[in-house]
Amino acid sequence: MTEDIQRRPPTSVDVARAAGVSQATVSYVLNDNPNARVSEKTRERVREAAERLGYVPHASARALRTGHSGLVLLPLPMARTGRLAQEWLDALGDALNDAGYTLVYYGERKLKGIAAARDWAALRPVSIIVDSERLTKASVELLKSSGTRAVFGIGSEPSPLVPSMVLDHRQVGELAARHLVERGCRRLGAIVPREAGIDVMGANRWRGVCRVAPDAARLDLAFSEDEARELVAGGDLPDGVFAYNDEYAMLLISALHDAGLRVPDDVAVVGADDLPIASLMRPRLTSVHFDPTANPVELVTLLDEIVRGEREAADGTVVDLFAPRLVVRDSA
Amino acid sequence: MTEDIQRRPPTSVDVARAAGVSQATVSYVLNDNPNARVSEKTRERVREAAERLGYVPHASARALRTGHSGLVLLPLPMARTGRLAQEWLDALGDALNDAGYTLVYYGERKLKGIAAARDWAALRPVSIIVDSERLTKASVELLKSSGTRAVFGIGSEPSPLVPSMVLDHRQVGELAARHLVERGCRRLGAIVPREAGIDVMGANRWRGVCRVAPDAARLDLAFSEDEARELVAGGDLPDGVFAYNDEYAMLLISALHDAGLRVPDDVAVVGADDLPIASLMRPRLTSVHFDPTANPVELVTLLDEIVRGEREAADGTVVDLFAPRLVVRDSA
DNA sequence: TTGTAGGCGTTATCAC
């Protein structure tokens, strides 16, 4: 009869019963609440019972009661982020962990606009880091009014709505261009990929090149060997090309080789992103590199201060993710 | 005095007050509960009030009340998963969404063993998909007893503890080897990377090669040009090499070129993973390719059945993620 | 057709 074993997860009440104490005492002990004085003997009994029953506190119940979940939501599809970005996100997760938060990567892709914001807000995250483009005035308002303390945008442009983490791709182009100029190039060009999704970054990197060489050629290119061949065959190439990233750099170099041109003697090429694979090119590929490990702490501090209300982040606040960590890895 | 505006997120009670109905009615309307007949006029009033107040239901409260969160937890660090795996995970997330679940990528990396399991269990996920190696008997028990209905392992070996999704890397090696044999190679070899983390996969791919060519050479190699050069200089290379993946394939081909050997005439090379970049190699790289888009539905169905209790998944159940979707993309 | 009330698992404020 009473053989009907407990199939539902054990609760703190179960632990209390098993330890012969009240449920409040269980909470005190397990949370090391300093306000309550509990004898060491009782503590031991409670801990033992919890262990034995396999008790795990219910995060939802706790969030409901305390009013905060410690969740930092990151609604990005996984595949869209490159390798360096992922390493950076992992580092961010660790840093947030250390500060008592939990980074949760929420990959939903279907919902748009305000519906997406509702979906995120349902989780009552304490903070959210999201593509600046997915944020509207209405969705930010919804998030804030539903308890999200720190809404961050992330993207290549600062958001007018919220503080944002900016990957200013012009800096990448600028650095590459300066390198090419130092190497003696006279006419610069930059490849701008035609692929949707990265075309904007490409245009920004090109603009960065223009800051150094105002008359730099804009070389629009799809990731195809045919187009690359055409580009090269068209002649009149600059003698220094920033190829957007390492993959396009290899595409271009490959087409240059096929056309009998020499790299870097005829055309110098600089890539970006520093794929491990890039070190295999002959001649070696020069690449703009981003060190992903160092930044998160700074961002976590900012986030933490905003969440605690110690700081009222102005909407225009910008955390530059690139500036401190961009270097050219030379082929030399 | 009453100017003190509501700073806490609006609740369904607030909506009820604003709409002049009871809180139950709000719940009925917003959830389209068919058991309750509510007049269209009331529905409209409720919806309008919810909209106006920016009401968003509280996921934790709902989970607490209903007893399930619909969360499927995926505790993997982002950077460890390759591009194809990510696309697959995104597709999985979409498929789960369609089935009413929510895939949540939970990147914590510090906790080990049972402590990690406690961390996961606190979220009361309905299912969890996790590296088979991170699961112990105790942690599986803890998860199950805390309400996780479907615990899945994922890895290159089936887990004895739980149903698992297996990426049987021997199949990759086997396919590559068969291709090399068909191309006329007589002596086969397989590169096994020395890097921790992928060495196991490498060994499995090599074993797959051995299933086709029992005397296949095992070529241990770190990802460095020096080692690759040594390997080639050592001579006595097989005339068909499965290079583990495309990056190693490029490393090897590069070293072969430097040594004056011809690919594929002297040594045929097959890579794997089909990086977009691999299509740029001269000569083109042959690669074992995995189509990531097709599998999730099947897995979601299985998960759903287990969750609903319609199916009692035996611990040994294995979902082979590779078999149906592995092809050789030829250089021809 | 709508409202009342109880409880999900916690934490925190009180009495004892």
Added chain:
DNA sequence: GTGATAACGCCTACAA
């Protein structure tokens, strides 16, 4: 030192 008890926001019989 410890134990009742009242919320937190939501869902859902059941009552009106």
